[in-house]
Amino acid sequence: MARAAVPRRLGDRLRWTAARLTDRRVESATARTLVFEVPGWPGHLAGQHVDVRLTAEDGYSTQRSYSVASAPDGESVELTVQRVDDGEVSPYLTDELAVGDVVELRGPVGGWFVWRPEQKEPILLVAGGSGLVPLMAVIRMRRAIGNRTPFRLVYSVRSPEYQLFGSELRRDDPGLDKTYLYSRSTPPQWPRPPGRFTASDLSGAGWPPDFEPTCYVCGSTGFVERAAGLLVALGHHPGRIRTERFGPSR
Amino acid sequence: MPIVSRGFHGRARDARHRLPPGQYETADFPVLSAGPTPAVDLDQWEFTVRTETGARHIWDWAEFMALPSQTKTVDLHCVTKWSKFETEWQGVSLDVLLEDVETSAEYALVHSYGDYTTNVPLEDLLDGQAWIAYRYDGEELPPEHGGPARLLIPHLYFWKSAKWVRGIQLLDVEERGFWENIGYHDYGDPWREQRYQGD
Amino acid sequence: MTLTPDFLDGNAAAGDLEFLFGTDMTMASGRCRGCGEQMMLAQTHAYLGGPGMVLRCPGCEGVLLRLVHSPTQVWLDAGGLDYVTMPAPA
Numbered sequence: 001m002a003r004a005a006v007p008r009r010l011g012d013r014l015r016w017t018a019a020r021l022t023d024r025r026v027e028s029a030t031a032r033t034l035v036f037e038v039p040g041w042p043g044h045l046a047g048q049h050v051d052v053r054l055t056a057e058d059g060y061s062t063q064r065s066y067s068v069a070s071a072p073d074g075e076s077v078e079l080t081v082q083r084v085d086d087g088e089v090s091p092y093l094t095d096e097l098a099v100g101d102v103v104e105l106r107g108p109v110g111g112w113f114v115w116r117p118e119q120k121e122p123i124l125l126v127a128g129g130s131g132l133v134p135l136m137a138v139i140r141m142r143r144a145i146g147n148r149t150p151f152r153l154v155y156s157v158r159s160p161e162y163q164l165f166g167s168e169l170r171r172d173d174p175g176l177d178k179t180y181l182y183s184r185s186t187p188p189q190w191p192r193p194p195g196r197f198t199a200s201d202l203s204g205a206g207w208p209p210d211f212e213p214t215c216y217v218c219g220s221t222g223f224v225e226r227a228a229g230l231l232v233a234l235g236h237h238p239g240r241i242r243t244e245r246f247g248p249s250r
Numbered sequence: 251m252p253i254v255s256r257g258f259h260g261r262a263r264d265a266r267h268r269l270p271p272g273q274y275e276t277a278d279f280p281v282l283s284a285g286p287t288p289a290v291d292l293d294q295w296e297f298t299v300r301t302e303t304g305a306r307h308i309w310d311w312a313e314f315m316a317l318p319s320q321t322k323t324v325d326l327h328c329v330t331k332w333s334k335f336e337t338e339w340q341g342v343s344l345d346v347l348l349e350d351v352e353t354s355a356e357y358a359l360v361h362s363y364g365d366y367t368t369n370v371p372l373e374d375l376l377d378g379q380a381w382i383a384y385r386y387d388g389e390e391l392p393p394e395h396g397g398p399a400r401l402l403i404p405h406l407y408f409w410k411s412a413k414w415v416r417g418i419q420l421l422d423v424e425e426r427g428f429w430e431n432i433g434y435h436d437y438g439d440p441w442r443e444q445r446y447q448g449d
Numbered sequence: 450m451t452l453t454p455d456f457l458d459g460n461a462a463a464g465d466l467e468f469l470f471g472t473d474m475t476m477a478s479g480r481c482r483g484c485g486e487q488m489m490l491a492q493t494h495a496y497l498g499g500p501g502m503v504l505r506c507p508g509c510e511g512v513l514l515r516l517v518h519s520p521t522q523v524w525l526d527a528g529g530l531d532y533v534t535m536p537a538p539a
Contacts, residue, residue: 053252054260055255056260058274092258096257097255101255102253102256103255104253
């Protein structure tokens with residue numbers, strides 16, 4: 001048998017790996033963080049995602065993409081999953097999957113919606129709801145390596161009980177400014193009334209376009225459409241806006 | 251071999267019905283699309299049958315609504331493996347739409363608003379097997395499920411039931427549609443599990 | 450005619466594309482044969498979960514790439530792309 005001229009390590013090929021749940025945490029009324037142990041995990045970039053495959057006893061199988069929430073940490077990989085009531089996969093992950101159970105996981109994948117520490121420009125993170133997850137990986141990565149790049153986070157969420165990573169974000173991260181916007185109801189005495197975010201929310205809490213920030217926008221398809229549209233209208237170059245849309249049927 | 255995840259069942263399903271091979275029953279109505287959902291204005295809507303000689307038969311929405319309709323309860327089998335039983339549709343039989351069409355064609359290519367197409371043998375559109383449906387479960391057909399009107403051809407896999415249908419082209423030689431020209435079966439009988447070319 | 454958005458970003462197709470090509474294709478750049486728009490595949494509009502993967506042009510919504518997996522075959526049509534370019538592996 002002829003050998004390939006350029007040998008490639010088969011281990012480098014993307015493949016499904018059995019990932020065991022080692023811990024789970026409550027993040028909000030509807031979100032859970034699932035901690036998996038993934039043998040041979042090669043590490044990941046902040047913002048990358050994984051594909052998760054579930055197979056039932058009768059052979060039925062389905063897969064979804066989830067952003068990694070954690071900074072690289074050995075063979076431990078954290079996914080924060082928002083429960084979608086009529087979803088097929090997310091209710092199983094948030095409610096059924098117990099410590100010791102196994103799913104199949106493939107990744108990390110995607111090199112576009114990532115932040116690399118060597119980037120020098122200021123960063124704007126715009127998150128809607130569970131769209132905070134990959135941006136949290138970016139924030140955690142920045143903190144873990146002591147990076148001081150100026151960051152601003154604009155986080156829009158329905159109401160305080162849906163807020164993710166609340167206590168962790170309350171901690172001081174030097175050089176990271178955080179703005180919270182509530183669309184339905186706010187904490188008591190909150191200065192901004194509840195409502196959809198606007199251009200002035202983004203211009204006030206973001207960076208001026210001539211600072212040439214890279215903008216990372218993540219949320220539902222509708223949220224991302226709106227936020228990216230507002231950023232372009234404010235003068236940000238479309239090439240510096242990176243988006244990650246979350247699908248409806250998870 | 252995939253690893254089974256304990257306690258994962260997929261969508262809630264029961265096995266009251268006889269399923270085609272490889273299918274799973276669902277109570278939901280999943281929305282699958284290969285492109286943007288077109289917003290079709292009923293004032294602009296037209297349904298066209300074009301024969302192999304180029305002759306055209308065109309209905310606007312008012313003319314289409316004036317045609318006799320039928321209400322049918324049918325089972326749906328999607329090639330992505332879900333089956334949904336006892337769904338109720340209202341629409342115009344293709345027997346009505348093709349009644350006055352003169353043709354010797356054997357094949358049809360169904361066209362949609364957007365760029366979707368799918369091929370079916372002409373005989374499968376006739377004899378009470380296919381409808382242009384515009385109501386689902388007693389309501390106007392919502393855009394995500396193909397409204398204002400879609401083809402309904404329940405004896406074939408559901409990708410053949412083109413959403414947002416706008417016309418049928420009759421052909422002497424079979425021409426493959428959007429999924430058929432990238433691996434999916436030309437006929438697509440769920441009971442013979444004709445999912446891919448060569449099945 | 451207005452269109453309602455129901456797509457994801459090309460990012461979401463990264464796993465299936467890398468599985469096939471052995472490298473991250475979402476960072477590859479391509480040009481739409483229909484309208485000439487240039488983009489990273491990560492910036493395309495991805496329609497997943499149906500019978501196959503469809504990547505569309507963010508400029509004109511034309512089909513750039515389709516991918517279908519059967520148990521025994523993979524079908525790929527990238528005919529909507531003039532070309533794809535990416536950095537050569539080191």
